[in-house]
Amino acid sequence: MLEARNIAKSYTAGPVSVGILKDVSLTLAPGEAVSIMGPSGSGKSTLLYILGGLEAPSAGTVTLDGENPYALDEARQAAWRNRNIGFLFQDHCLLPQLSVLENVLTPALVDGTPSDDTQQRARRLLDQVGLSNRLAHKPGELSGGEKQRAALARALIRQPALLLCDEPTGNLDRKSADTVADLLSALPKDMMVVVVTHSPDLAARFPKRLEMHESSLRVR
Ligand code: ADP
Numbered sequence: 001m002l003e004a005r006n007i008a009k010s011y012t013a014g015p016v017s018v019g020i021l022k023d024v025s026l027t028l029a030p031g032e033a034v035s036i037m038g039p040s041g042s043g044k045s046t047l048l049y050i051l052g053g054l055e056a057p058s059a060g061t062v063t064l065d066g067e068n069p070y071a072l073d074e075a076r077q078a079a080w081r082n083r084n085i086g087f088l089f090q091d092h093c094l095l096p097q098l099s100v101l102e103n104v105l106t107p108a109l110v111d112g113t114p115s116d117d118t119q120q121r122a123r124r125l126l127d128q129v130g131l132s133n134r135l136a137h138k139p140g141e142l143s144g145g146e147k148q149r150a151a152l153a154r155a156l157i158r159q160p161a162l163l164l165c166d167e168p169t170g171n172l173d174r175k176s177a178d179t180v181a182d183l184l185s186a187l188p189k190d191m192m193v194v195v196v197t198h199s200p201d202l203a204a205r206f207p208k209r210l211e212m213h214e215s216s217l218r219v220r
């Protein structure tokens with residue numbers, strides 16, 4: 001269960017403090033998926049970073065199954081993220097020198113050489129996203145849609161409790177965006193998912209639809 005309570009975030013630049021988020025609360029139970037829309041600059045990415053243990057809120061608390069990542073030291077916080085959170089960004093962020101299969105396995109490397117099970121799982125995920133014939137390709141040899149599907153397989157390799165997607169189809173053509181949207185609509189039933197998007201089509205696929213309005217979340 002994800003519980004974000006009364007989250008606020010402001011950035012200070014010189015004498016000025018700019019409020020980005022105020023009093024944002026969001027609760028997700030296992031299996032719940034939500035989309036968030038809202039204008040550019042309204043704090044959507046900031047909220048995802050806060051939920052994912054990447055950026056401490058100025059006020060409020062985030063807990064995942066009762067654990068507050070911001071109460072952990074840096075190393076434990078990184079381990080918490082690696083264990084619990086999958087990220088899918090607008091830019092795929094694949095490592096160009098590694099093959100598709102190696103990219104998908106990178107989050108598993110913190111535990112040492114990936115086990116046979118993990119390698120099987122990586123191949124299965126790549127099969128599910130339609131890339132079983134691209135295992136040895138480098139990211140530079142893939143289309144935009146294929147790169148994003150590889151990034152999704154990578155985000156899922158550690159079976160995260162929470163998948164956070166930041167405009168995952170923002171750079172894709174219509175057909176590739178539809179394919180990624182189909183995959184995001186068919187995630188494991190117990191996974192919690194937050195998808196930030198400008199696409200009404202993608203947003204509409206999720207049972208719970210929110211939007212950022214005046215620094216806070218409201219139901220769309
Ligand atoms: P969105 O994802 O909705 O487009 P962001 O969360 O990226 O919005 O940004 C919200 C606001 O916070 C923007 O005005 C941006 O300039 C500001 N902001 C984001 N990150 C920082 C930072 N590290 N320092 C200062 N301001 C920031």
Ligand code: MG
Nearest residue numbers: 044045046166
């Ligand atoms: Mg953003």
